[in-house]
Amino acid sequence: MDTAFVIQQLIFGITLGCLYSLIAIGYTMVYGVIRLINFAHGDLLMVAAYIGFFGIVIYHLPWPVAFGISILLTAALGILIDRGAYKPLRDSPRISALITAIGVSFLLENLGIVIIGGRPKSFPRPSLFEGDLQFDQLILPYLSLWVLGITVMLLTLVLLIVHRTRVGMAMRALSRDFETVRLMGVDVDRVISFTFVLGSSLAAVGGIFWCMKYPAVEPFMGVIPGLKAFVAAVLGGIGSVSGAALGGLLLGLAEVLIVAIQPEWSGYRDAVAFTILIAILLTRPTGIMGEELPK
Amino acid sequence: MTRDRILTAAAVGILLAFLWFADRTFSAYSIRILNTIAIFSIVAVTYNLINGVTGQFSLGPNAFIAIGSYTSALLTLSPQEKAASFIIDPIVWPLSVISVSFPVSLIAAGVLAGLIAFLISVPVFRVRGDYLAIVTLGFGEVMQVITNNAVSITNGPLGLKGLYPHTTLWWSWGLCIFTIICTVRLVNSSYGRAMKAVREDETAAEAMGIDAFWTKTLAFTFSAFFAGVAGGLLAHLITTISPSLFTFFLTFNLLIIIVVGGLGSTTGALIGAVLFAWGGEALRVVEEPFTLFGYDLPGIPGMRMVIFSAILILTMIFARSGIMGRREFSWQAAIDLGSTLLQRIRRT
């Protein structure tokens, strides 16, 4: 176990962690505003990947155009899902909305199965993201740099929006007290739609980079990253944007390091990751950066 | 009160008569669906106790069903069958030689699941709300990984096979009725009222002298016990089990059952279980070839799940608190409903 090996694993862990973070931020934003665990979030990732795939491979669009269209359409789908499935349930018990979210998730997956089929498609990787830097034994793929850069950039952007803009203020206010904000004359639905646009675009970006790294597009590809991002969001403290980013990073690092350092445990990878999660939650019952629950 | 008791006894009698009739005349396919309904009902009714009545968002029933299934299956399998199916690593002693009767194995399944629930409730109930959900989900995932990895106990992903189909209508429905009686009695007891108090306002409940932790632990353990028993029944219905049966999708399905039925309502959990288990099979029709306006159309494989998801979303939009809400079935309400219907018919 030399230093180069450990640094190499840190690079891989950070790359995986950044991908989790990208998805987790969107998860946590929606949760922060309407207190809904949006289980369909992972499936938006799948939709974005398919749109990107069809854009490039079937319609032969240049990749920036295809990715742009993919992000736009996924954001639109986010609004559509909110207006169609979640808005009617705004005043009902939270768990009813949760079941609707599971329903939307099943619907997207099975529509994918019926319309496109279950056979995986190969996602093309533009040449800009190919290749790597080599130092001695270390390999630093350009894609890892891109993922890190994009994640940091988008995280800063989201933090700026949440903390420096009027709509961000409205979002923060909504997460504190839904009713009062509505009474103050804020157009709640527009703020929520904006949240979904932001969250879904992040899922789309996450999905596109996920597929460039792991180029198999299939209807169930969003389930596991979605679940992991959910875990990351909870780990960081649900509703906290920087917490979600941190949670994703920790989860990615933990998953990679466990296998790299103790290969005999590779079969127990998820179990160890979840055990760490449970241990952290038991010492900090609202996640690493979560607000205290009202007693 | 006496009237209600008589009516309940009559209803159980009718159900038993129906089961006797079904057992003799129904096809194996219908009997299998009836068994599945009973097993899902057992889990749903008790899962509803922790999620609906006590208001603790647990996502771990798949773990307890898994514990119950494996315990029961490992105990009833014959030593020869175990020796034959453990082809990767031989099974550990004493499991390799033990073979007990089905009822004993069911009790063991329930007790072990309940015991584990009791033991983990100390750490688990330190967290609340969505954090509780993720901790229990994590527990389910850890169980899943362990069943895959502990090859000399669980046979890993190969699973256990060759179980004798002990689960008959009498076993599944008998235990289902028993579970419902136990649950209803618990909910209507002082413990049940304490559970509801914890759901509504934990702080207030504690101020009134209710020990919230013990109340939650009681509900959790009770629910795990029956989930374990149901796991044993399930194993002996499909005669083979493996870790892939107990993923978080199983929990999602149970959650769907209790929320669609009406969270907090035992009647609702039953309705949800019946709709889920029977509806899943009934919906197969949409995948069969059909004739529309004289055209023969081929069936579309996979349509069933699309329609299932769409129905799920629509149900939640139109019945926001589920079918029953928090209401329960009562004979008085049924009689009232019947008489209003009769009056309306008379008027027209």
Place this chain on the structure above:
Amino acid sequence: MLKLVSMLSLLCLGFAAASWASQPIVIGAYLPMTGGVASYGQMAWSGITVAKKMEPDVLGRTVDVRLVDTKSDKVDAANAVSRLIERDKVVAIIGEMISGNTIAGSDHAERSAIPMVSPTATNPIVTQNKKYIFRVCFIDPDQGRIAAKLAKDQLGAKTAALIYDISQDYCVALASFFKNEFTALGGKILAETKFKTGDRDFTPQVSRIKSVNPDIIYAPIYYTECALIAKQAREMGLNKPILTGDGAQAPELLSLGGSAVEDVYFTAHFHKDMINTTRGKKFLEQYKKETGKELDAFSAMAADAYFIILDAIKRAGSDDSKKIREALATTKDFEGVTGAITIKPDGNPIKAMVVNKVKDGAFVYVTTIKP
């Protein structure tokens, strides 16, 4: 005179057939059309569809294949078989693709004495102590052993590293049998790394394998994961040959893996250039025409399951399930898509195993290993 007699007898036969022909022979298929392994079910169904177009009738009656979905789930698999037997009154059943689900479905078929032929349930315990359960694929111990021999003798590997999916019976069984045989032959297993279905990041496992530097990597997994692992390994500069099993034989291995899957060897049921039966050649052509895709292992095996059932019905001369079972059990040198198949009394086939490799973005035939 002879003409008249033969015409009369033909006429009689015709009448008999007419009353029969109105009733199609119903075969059931229970496949994972939705859920986690939906792609295998969908591939198999396309194979059965093409096979049915090729041979749409038997004993002068049309064949009707009823498909039911198992949701890649055991409870649904058991329900599906029950439904096929009781409601659709099938005479024989094709399915499932995954050993675990096949075991769940097989119990009821065995009790109801309806023969079942699985295309790809390779685990040995599937047909154990079962009279009515058959398969057209070879079993994991054989494949694992042959892979070990291939690695040791033909590829000259002294050391190997394993990577496999801990939650798939197919992968765990192959890895285990490979390990035993390879060690018995004097080889050494340097590392054994695992992952779980749904994982997409294999970088730490691959790093570990790279650090022990084995002569060969044995990765008994399905095509998607195999392609991703090959890709991540090559990107990391790990260029050792990868050896895998029949689950990798799908055009997706090439499209997902690209240049990374060059030099991936796999044990398989067939190679398209080596198909020498008339039925196989015709099927290959028709499959390409109907679907526009290269033939994959799942479609080919499902087609063989269909053909072998049809052959058994023909030899039994009736649609009686018990007779079909007897005919299936005595199948000898049946000319299937993937070659000659003989069914042993235990329900498992005897068939030659093919070794293929990927070269210049295509599957290339390497050798055949006779049973």
